[in-house]
Amino acid sequence: MKKGRVTIHDIAKHLKLDSSTISRALNDSPRVKEKTKERIKQVAKELGYKPNVMAANLRTQTSKTIGVIVPWISRYFFSSAISGIEEVAYSKGYNVIICQSHDEYDREVANAYTLFANRVEGILTSVAMDTVKYEHFEQFIEEGIPMVFFDRHAPEVKACSVVIDDFNTAYKVTAHLIKQGNDRIAHFSGPGNLNIYKDRFNGYKKALEDYGKVFDPALVFESRLLIEDGIEGIKHLLSLPNRPDALFSSNDLAAIAAMKYISQHTEFSVPEDISVAGFSNSPSASIIEPGLTTVDQSGEEMGKIAAKRLIDEIKGEIDKCTNEIITVNSKIIVRESSVKKVAKLVK
Amino acid sequence: MKKGRVTIHDIAKHLKLDSSTISRALNDSPRVKEKTKERIKQVAKELGYKPNVMAANLRTQTSKTIGVIVPWISRYFFSSAISGIEEVAYSKGYNVIICQSHDEYDREVANAYTLFANRVEGILTSVAMDTVKYEHFEQFIEEGIPMVFFDRHAPEVKACSVVIDDFNTAYKVTAHLIKQGNDRIAHFSGPGNLNIYKDRFNGYKKALEDYGKVFDPALVFESRLLIEDGIEGIKHLLSLPNRPDALFSSNDLAAIAAMKYISQHTEFSVPEDISVAGFSNSPSASIIEPGLTTVDQSGEEMGKIAAKRLIDEIKGEIDKCTNEIITVNSKIIVRESSVKKVAKLVK
C-alpha cells in the first residue's frame, strides 16, 4: 500500500536538512533562503511529493472543508447553487462535501452528523421539507461553526440566510396575473413549515387583497410540489364548480406538470383559459410551449454569495451573524403562459 | 476556538481509564468488557463526544473519501450520476468530494491534484471535452489508487469504465430514423477525442451503410454540443442545397436547441419536414413539443454501478482492472419528434 508515500521527511533526508525547513519552504515561509527553497522544491518535484492535507489539517486544527446539505442534487436550482458554491470554495482553497437530504428529516440529521465528524469549518444548507426541529443545526452554532442557509432557511437558528424576497416576488407575480385580467387565481403552495412557501403564499394573498380580489382558500392547494402533486392539484382545481382562471405555483415542476396535464387531458388551453406562472426558472420553463412565466432565482449566484459569506465568517472577517438576511435580487420572467392577449411580451 | 473538542482522552480521564480502551470500546472491539463499553458510550454521549475522522484517517492511512470529477454538476445527467454515487458511497461509509472541470483540461488537472492531495481512496471521472492527455490520471494508477470512468471514458488509461453501448445505441436510433422513411440523416457529433462521440458517430455511419443510405460527410456537424452549437448546426444544415430530412444529435441540449430554432425561425416542422432524435433523456426532452425521441442513459444507475465497482476495488474485493468495460443497458425512448405519421408510438 503505497499512497503518495513521499513525505517531507524523505525530502529532508535527501537534502540533509530538517523536515521543518522543508515544511517552511513548501509553504513559502520568508524564513528560508531563496536558494534552499528552490533546491527543496526541485527535489520535491523529482520525488513526486504531494502534500498530505489530512495531516496538515489535523495539525492546524482545520479541515479546509465546507459541508453542503441540499434536498436533491439533481434539481436544477440546487445543482446550479452547488456549482456556484464550488466555484467560490475552490478558489479560496476549500473543499466541498455535498450531502443530500432527499427532503427527509432523518437524512438531514445524519448528514449533519457526518459533516460534523469530518470537522467541516462551515455549513451551507437549504433545509428539507420534512424538517421542523433544528437541534441538528444548533450543534454547529454551539461549537462556533458558521452556518449559512440559502433559499430554504430556518429563522429559528441563529445564522445568516441568503434568500430572495419571496413575499414581494410572489406579490408581483400575482399582481401580474391580475393585471392580465384574471379574477380567480389559484395557488400551489409548499409545506407550511418552510418559510419560503409561507412567504410566497402571503405575498400572493396580499396582492389579491390589494387589488380587490377575493381570497378563496379553496383555490390554495398545498403539497410537496412534485410532478404528481401538480397533476393532482390541477385536476382538483379544474373540478371545482367555480374553477380558477389562473394558477401561481410555488415551483416550476408542479406548474409544468399542471400545464402538461391541461394540454393533454383537458379542453382548456394556456393561457387563454387558464394562465400559469411558476417559480425558479428551471431550464424546462423555457422549453415548454407556451413558455412558462416564472421567477429567475439564480441558483448559481445565491450559491456564490452564500459561500462567500460563509468563508468570510470562517475566516473571522465578518462576525457570525444572528439571523441576518441577505436578499438577492430575483426577476420575473414573463413568457407566454401568462399573457392573455398574444401580444408582445414585456421583458 | 472550540471545535468538537471532546476527545477520547477527556472520556478516559472522566472514567479513569486509558484512551486506548475508549478507542476500542467506541469501535466495538470484542476485547473490552460489555459493561465498560456501555459506561464509555454513556459518558461519550454525555460529554457530546464526536469522533475526529481526520485523526483516525491519518492514523489508519485512509481517508474514507472518494473523489468525483465531472464536466458540469448542473447538467442533469451528471447531477443524477452524482446522486447515485452519493447514495452508494454514504451507505458504505465514504464521503464524496466533487469537482467540476467545466470541460476544460486545465481545470481537470487541477481537480486531480486537489483530490490527490486530499488522499482520496478512489476516483470517479467523466472526462472533459478538452482532454487529450492523460498523465493527470496516470498518477492515480501508479499509486495504486483505483479509478473508474463513467460515460466519457479514456481507454488509454488502465482503468475500468462504466458506459452504455454507444455504438449500438446510435445504430438503433439511426435505424429507427431510417425506418420512419428518412433518407438524408444529419448528425450532430461531439469532439472526436471523446470515445462516446466517436462511437455514436460510427454507429450512425454503420446503420446508414447497412440500410443502403449514402453517408454524406456534409451532413455531419461536429461541435461541443452546446445550445449555440445546436442553433448554428441546424442553420447550416438547413441551408444546404440538399437539406437533411432527419437529425440525430449526440446530446439532447443541441437537439432541443435545433428544434426550438426550427419552430421559431423556419417554416419547417418537426417531425414532418425534419425528424429529430437526441441522446440522454434530459428532463426537457419530455417537456418540449413534440416530445423528443432520445436515449435513456440512466445517470443515477451508472453512478451507482460505478461507485459500487470503485468501492469494491478500494476494498480489494475486486482486482483493479485493466480496461474492463461494464456496459449498462440503455433504452431508446421514442417520442413524437421522430415519428412521421402521427400515429401511436412504439414504446
Next chain:
DNA sequence: TTGTAGGCGTTATCAC
C-alpha cells in the same frame, strides 16, 4: 536562516 521537540486525535502493538 536552520534545527529541535512536541503535539494534533486516533489506532496499533506491545506488555501486563
Next chain:
DNA sequence: GTGATAACGCCTACAA
C-alpha cells in the same frame, strides 16, 4: 481486559 507507548505527516514555538 486494560494500560503504556509510539506513530501517522505535518506544523510551529523555541532554541541555536
